[in-house]
Amino acid sequence: MNQTKDPEPEKKTSSSSDKGDKEKNLALHHFPDFSCQSPEECLQYSKACYDSAVQHNDQAHQWYAKRKKWPSRFSKTIKFSSICLGILGGLAPLLVGGDLFSVSDPSAWPLWLRIVRQPGDLGYVLLALGGGLVLFDKMFGFSSNWMRYIEAMRCLEDVAARFEQQWTAKAMRVHCQRNATPPSPPDPKAIMTASIELLHVAAEYRRATLACLDKETREWLAEFKANHAQMQSQKPPLSTGGVETPQGDGHGGGKAGGTSPTGVKTGASQAAAGKT
Numbered sequence: 001m002n003q004t005k006d007p008e009p010e011k012k013t014s015s016s017s018d019k020g021d022k023e024k025n026l027a028l029h030h031f032p033d034f035s036c037q038s039p040e041e042c043l044q045y046s047k048a049c050y051d052s053a054v055q056h057n058d059q060a061h062q063w064y065a066k067r068k069k070w071p072s073r074f075s076k077t078i079k080f081s082s083i084c085l086g087i088l089g090g091l092a093p094l095l096v097g098g099d100l101f102s103v104s105d106p107s108a109w110p111l112w113l114r115i116v117r118q119p120g121d122l123g124y125v126l127l128a129l130g131g132g133l134v135l136f137d138k139m140f141g142f143s144s145n146w147m148r149y150i151e152a153m154r155c156l157e158d159v160a161a162r163f164e165q166q167w168t169a170k171a172m173r174v175h176c177q178r179n180a181t182p183p184s185p186p187d188p189k190a191i192m193t194a195s196i197e198l199l200h201v202a203a204e205y206r207r208a209t210l211a212c213l214d215k216e217t218r219e220w221l222a223e224f225k226a227n228h229a230q231m232q233s234q235k236p237p238l239s240t241g242g243v244e245t246p247q248g249d250g251h252g253g254g255k256a257g258g259t260s261p262t263g264v265k266t267g268a269s270q271a272a273a274g275k276t
Contacts, residue, residue, distance in 0.1 A: 026063055026213070029056035029206070039191035043174070046198035050167055053205040054160075060213060061156045068149035075143040078133050085130030092123030139227055148216050155212035163205040170197055 031049045036042040137143055174194040177187075 026060055029053070029059075031202075031206075039188045039195065042195040043191055043198070046195045046202060049199055050202040050205065053163075053202045053209065056206060057156055057160050057209045060209060061153055061160075064149045064153045064156070068146055068153075071142045071146040071149065075137065075146050078137045078142065082130040082133040082137075085126045085133070089123045089126030089130060092126060139231070141223060141227070144223055145220075148219055152212055152216040155215065156209065159205065159208040159212060163201060163208065166201050167198065167205075170194070170201060174198070 029052050031052055032045065034045065036045050174191075177190060177194070
């Protein structure tokens, strides 16, 4: 008997691609579909919503913890390299008069020193490299990304601690009401009230988590726009290829004559001067 099997490689490929997409971007967690037909089911639904909010917060925290590794490494490397280059650049002029550069024949210098024509120029090169690294870090935002990720993680941790405390207090009250001594029949109205309160805590938990993510995103957009505006402002202005003269003001300026911004007579003023 022939048996057909599902293509396993296709399933693995699709699952791995979905996992990669989730690692790149944070997935939005939705609350479960509402289906309550009794007070007890409403209480369980509130618990499921709270679990979804906890999962969303944990996933966001893990995402930032994973993403901050490379910005942290780049930031520390760039800062350390810029400090070392600045120190070496400041010491280079002091070493010019020493025995290090006392060799009269430039061909005897090391290859890294023959890149510059004069030994004293090496200090300027090192200082320029150090400043370039700082500018590179500012434009690509390695240090700022690292700081924003840490702030977002701290915000998520604060949200988790605050709402876990609120949930525990309300859930403990519900537990005490349901297991009171002497035992009494459960009050459906009290259970519904407790379910609504717990659901409100879960909704506020999720809203606070999204607020942390929104704050980090807004800071990233503001920084990106500021860096882009700074790059645009540093572009050299386009040349028109000619010399502009000021417009006439009714007293001999503009096309009818007058003087240029440098004080040189132009146009009809020169002609009038030739006639006189």
